[in-house]
Amino acid sequence: MGYIKKFFKPYIDEAQVYSPGGVLRLLYQQRQDWIRMMSNESPFEPSPRVLEAVEEAIHKAGWYYDSDFVELREAIANYIGFEAERILVGNGSTEILDMIFRGFINPGDEVILSDPTYPLYPIRIEVAGGKNVIVPKILPEYYWDIKGIIKSITPRTKIIIIDSPNNPVGNTIAEEDLKKLLEQNVLVVLDEAYGEFADKPLTHLAKKYENIIVTRTLSKAFGLAALRIGYTIATPEIINYLTKIKIPFNVNYIAVQAAIAALSDKEYLKRVKNDIARGREYLHKEISAIDGLEAFPSQANFVLVKITKPGVTGTDIEWKLADKLVLTRKYTGKAGLIGEYTRITVRSMDENRRCVEALRKIMREY
Incomplete structure (x- = not known):
């Protein structure tokens, strides 16, 4: 065989x-x-509002739901202060990351990572045909080697990935350092899965730079890990492009209603x-x-x-x-x-x- x-x-x-x-x-x-x-x-x-929303939504489990997730995107937009047209919803932020890799990486393209980092990235980059370029972080704090990252950029570089707060260290990248990377002619993916816990999340930079793609999730602070709700923030052009990759009905109705309820409970x-x-x-x-x-x-x-x-x-x-x-x-x-x-x-x-x-x-x- x-x-x-x-x-x-x-x-x-x-x-x-x-x-x-x-x-x-x-x-x-x-x-x-x-x-x-x-x-x-x-x-x-989860919030009591989430539990109520799930109990009500389960009665409609046999229905297909709006695959554009207009209501949820509006709720996210209100939460983070961006227009709904700049938001795409995924089955956890991991699906969003996978869409990004499949959408932008051609076989042989390079993606710059800084170890230690989330171990899912290099695996899914390889599945997309990409090549992982590792720039070790600087001891003893394990901070990003900004000069080393920039030096590692080649004509084959498509993406730089920054997870901030970093998993597993827990530290965050300085805004000025992230701006230095955004000034390069590559895409920068900012994974803020733990952004709600940070002193200063950097999602707002997506309002200034066209080459940043921010991914976030409701798995951590909102307690919805099992329901798989993630989203990305980028330019409308990038969102429209990634939408072509997104599988229809990729997030279930019950999870969507739970997410809307969670976002409403400040x-x-x-x-x-x-x-x-x-x-x-x-x-x-x-x-x-x-x-x-x-x-x-x-x-x-x-x-x-x-x-x-x-x-x-x-x-x-x-x-x-x-x-x-x-x-x-x-x-x-x-x-x-x-x-x-x-x-x-x-x-x-x-x-x-x-x-x-x-x-x-x-x-x-x-």
């Missing part, structure tokens, strides 16, 4: 498959008392942002005070923790926390990171405290 592979596109056949979970995900499915601090999910239920969003900020500050302060651990400053809903005690690995911490029913994400060996790391999602204060206490006990054992 090996002959069938002759029909495969080589650059797709050779690409990896992105897996957000693994053994710990399977463990969680077996135990319902785990603390989920591994996937940057919201620790809170008080809920304010509470979530405040609670996450307090929890993030607590985790950063308390973890950094533990001998052998160093938490990075973050403007997302997680903290990256470097393990500085000799002989202790990210795998050690991951599994010892799992023994205490706390699930985190090991980041040892991930592209661009030097040393041993784990990433910890901000949860409720009770869960945050349980995680910190578990880390204290674990590190005292070494």
Whole structure:
């Protein structure tokens, strides 16, 4: 049956498959008392308005919905202060990113990334036939090497990707540095999946620059990860172009109604942002005070923790926390990171405290 592979596109056949979970995900499915601090999910239920909207929308599950998502685009437009014609809705921001890669990358085109970064990017770039050009970030803060990025631009460069706040570090790019990249003759994709948690999101730059494409999501601060709602902001020309790639009815009616309700509840969003900020500050302060651990400053809903005690690995911490029913994400060996790391999602204060206490006990054992 090996002959069938002759029909495969080589650059797709050779690409990896992105897996957000693994053994710990399977463990969680077996135990319902785990603390989920591994996937940057919201620790809170969605807004009560969302729950009401979902309950009402389920009765229309047999209907097709407006594939242009006019009502939702208007709600997003009101939320971010852009015209609806500059917004495109996707099945999570991951689908939007995939549309961008498929729409702009020809086989052999280059996309500049800065490791460490979201590991989905290079995989989906390869599926689109693109070539990943990696510019390592600058230690010790893992900040973007702006001069290095600009120097890496060639005639084959199509896109520069900036995720800010960055996953997994949690830091943000300075506005002036992003402007330097926007002054180059390439597309700049600004992934602001964690933008609601940042002190100063940079979405507004899409009002000035034609070559920026901003992607955002309702998965994080709005707590709608399972419903898959993302969107992009760009010029009307880019939006019209990407619309030709978009699959009709790519977002389901129930998710659309939930998103509209979520965007209308400003008080809920304010509470979530405040609670996450307090929890993030607590985790950063308390973890950094533990001998052998160093938490990075973050403007997302997680903290990256470097393990500085000799002989202790990210795998050690991951599994010892799992023994205490706390699930985190090991980041040892991930592209661009030097040393041993784990990433910890901000949860409720009770869960945050349980995680910190578990880390204290674990590190005292070494």
